[in-house]
Amino acid sequence: MRIAVIDRDTCKPTDCSSSPNKPCIKYCPRVRTGDETIVLGEDGFPHLNPLLCSGCGICVKKCPFHCYTIVNVPEKLDSEVTHKYAEDSFTLFRMLLPSKDRVLGVIGQNGIGKSTAMNILSGHQKMNLGLLEDKTPDWDQIIDHFKGSILQDYLKSLKEKTLKIVHKPQEITTIPKFVKGKVKDLLKKIDKTKNMDYIISELSLETILDRDLSVLSGGELQRVAIAAALLREGDCYLIDEPSSYLDVSQRLKMAKLIRNLPGDEKRVVVIEHDLAILDYLSDQICLLYGQPSAYGIISNVQGVRVGINIYLNGYIKDENMRFREEAIKFHQRPAISTGFESSKVLFEFKDMKKKLGSFNLDIYGGEIHAGEVIGILGPNGIGKTTFINLIAGKIKPDNEVKNLKDLKISLKSQYIEYEPDKPVYEILQKIKGSAYFDSPYKKRILKGFRLEELEARSISELSGGELQRVAIADCLTNEADIYLIDEPSAFLDVEMRLNMAMIIRRSIESIKKAAFVVEHDIITQDFICDSLIVFKGEPGIKGITTPPQDLRSGMNEFLRLMNITFRRDLSTGRPRVNKFNSNLDKYQRKIGEYYYIPTKDED
The missing domain is CATH 3.30.70.20 (Alpha-Beta Plaits)
Incomplete structure (x- = not known):
């Protein structure tokens, strides 16, 4: 077809x-x-x-x-159209099948139909089975189409409005526009479970209960949105990208709460791009594949380990369907050192101190080399963005640091700001017209981020992931000595996250400059960086950094602070969170390897 x-x-x-x-x-x-x-x-x-x-x-x-x-599109799917927006428009094939007492994890590229499927399950959108205008089916036709599947009873309840749906949306930054007041007042008003104190404690919301929603950061808004969803009484919980803006510790706490949510015949569906978190919280997996903005196909339900591995390999055996030419590979040991010790030192930053209100940040200095990508890991509220702003010169350290003034800086902020009516075309023309970068460099960025498909739009018309791609590309095509990139994986799907990581690495290597990258997705950070700066201390009170250190040492120090270890999947090599106090967890803690498991010749 x-x-x-x-x-x-x-x-x-x-x-x-x-x-x-x-x-x-x-x-x-x-x-x-x-x-x-x-x-x-x-x-x-x-x-x-x-x-x-x-x-x-x-x-x-x-x-x-x-x-x-x-x-x-395979002709056999002709009878499995779930929804079509218009003639010659996006088409969704099949449907998600949420089961009682199960968490169904959903994985797929952006623009492939995940949000469409969630809107149908929530009742915000009525499926049309591909029939348009006066042929649009009624509820009885839709229910009969899914006769014999577990979706039949679900749709009957949806039609009769006896199904209580709780929907945590993807875009949480717009919440203050529609909901006003203090955090504690909102949570008290919607609490139907009598678990408010427990949820507040688990999500570390105590310090922001008296704040107004309008002044919360992205991470704080995300935790409030998750708490609001968990405190409602529902039959089906639809949770869209809950890990955005959260640090590693917060992601794990969030995952534990969602993991324990099923029971009393509740259904839970979660869209998530952090593979480690998706693996941790799911009972089953559904894959979405196809061509973004053209069509999406929902796979049969798979087991968690098998489903994620299928997605990474790009081949569904039981459907005989290959949807990616090459498998996504993970390295199980740190990349071989590129010898930064002997390469050109771009700059050496001294120890710095910064006091912001009651918060104190102590930064230990270090050398930054040409071609080096320095990853930054640490919990939210510990000073990572403050460090970025110090290097960028947006704020000044309390002690005198002279050599920072001579650096050319290109910054991609955590919260991206463009004029809403700014045409993407102007940004692309700036990239193409830059005389500082050669043609292969610019082509890698334009093609890798798929920017030409966005050139006819304005900034206000872009999704979160599309805006992120444009902003990273814009940052990487400014002439600079240091590139500062704050949370580049936010709103990007799995494939684009790993693609983005490789683009940043290769770009910085090719122009012999340096980059600092703040990132909470450990797997993505592992792909991007050559060395790490780890932030520790007490969020909101005091932050202390380590000097830049090698990737292995940095990962071990950070995960020791997070109190978690990762094992490796035997088939794909992807990192998976160990159960606390399991045999492998205890062994890795004993040998001090929290992320990279040594091979036999290293043991």
């Missing part, structure tokens, strides 16, 4: 050359021979006749706005 997808936000038929000379139609070889492969619909948009289209791709390449996509 061949389908066409038109991005109606990008397609501008009125700005394109007039009918019948629109580039996508004019250059189609079928149209030139008299076959109406592509025709203009009454809505003014070009539409595909899939019976005639050969899939040559010429019309796609000729479209000046990059809005047109033609993809092949």
Whole structure:
């Protein structure tokens, strides 16, 4: 089955050359021979006749706005369409199947249909089974379509409005626009479980109970949103990307709470891009694959270990479906040292001190080398962003540090700020026109972050992940000595996180500059950095840094502070959180290896 997808936000038929000379139609070889492969619909948009289209791709390449996509979908899925937004628009095949007393983890690229599936389960969106306009099915037809599956009873309850749905949305920064007041008042108002004190304690919310929602940070808002969801009484909990803005310790606490949520026939569905956390909290896994913004296919339910490994390998054996050409590989030992000790020292920063209100930060100095990526790990509220701002010169240390003034800095902040109506096209033109970087460097960034598909949009039209990609690319294409990148994986899916990590590494290596990267996803940090600075102390009161140290030592020190160890999956080598006090957990603590398990010749 061949389908066409038109991005109606990008397609501008009125700005394109007039009918019948629109580039996508004019250059189609079928149209030139008299076959109406592509025709203009009454809505003014070009539409595909899939019976005639050969899939040559010429019309796609000729479209000046990059809005047109033609993809092949297995014909056997023709009867499994769950939802279609419009003719020649995104199509979702199959549906998530939440089971009672289970946590269903969901993994897949952005733009592949995860949020669509969650909106259907929440009742915010009614599926149409691919039937549009006057053919849209009623509830009885929809329920009959899923007859015999566990979704049938779920949909009956949804129709009758007897199903209590609790939905924790992905975008939590907009919460203060709709909910006003103090944290404690909000939680008291919605608490139906009588577990408020326990939830507050587990999520470390005690210090912000008297604060107004409007002044909370991203991490604080996320924890409040999770607490609000867990304190509601529901039959099905839909939790979208709960680890965003949280540090490692907070992610584990959050995962434990969600892991213990099923019971009394409750269903839980969680979308999560942090593989270690997804593995830790799930009972089952569903994969979504396909082509972003074109179509998404929901896999059959898999076991947790098998499901995540299938996703990394890119091949579903029971469906005989390969959805990625190459498997995602993990290294089980730190990358071999590139000899930074003998390379050029870009700068040496001295010990620094900074007092902000009642918070004190002590920074131990060190040398930064050409081509080096320094990872920064530590809990929230411990001074990581303050350190970034000190290096950037946005704030000054309390003691005199002269050599910081001579550095050219490029900064990607945690909270990205552009003018909402700024065209992405302007940022792309700046990247393409930069004389400082060579063509392969710019091409790697533009292609790796898939930026050309965004060039017809404005900043306000981008999703969180799309905005993140644009901001990182913008940062990496400024002429600078030091690149400061704060939480680059936020809102990115698994594949783009690891792709982003490799782009940062290769970019910094190729231009012989240096980068500091703040990141809470341990697996992503492991991909990015050559060395680590670990922050410790007491969040909100005092922060102390280590000097830059090698990756192995830094990971061991950080995870010792977090009181967790990781084992390795035997098939893929991916890190997995050990159960506390298990035999492997005790062994790794004993030998002091919290992340990298030694091989036999190292043991």
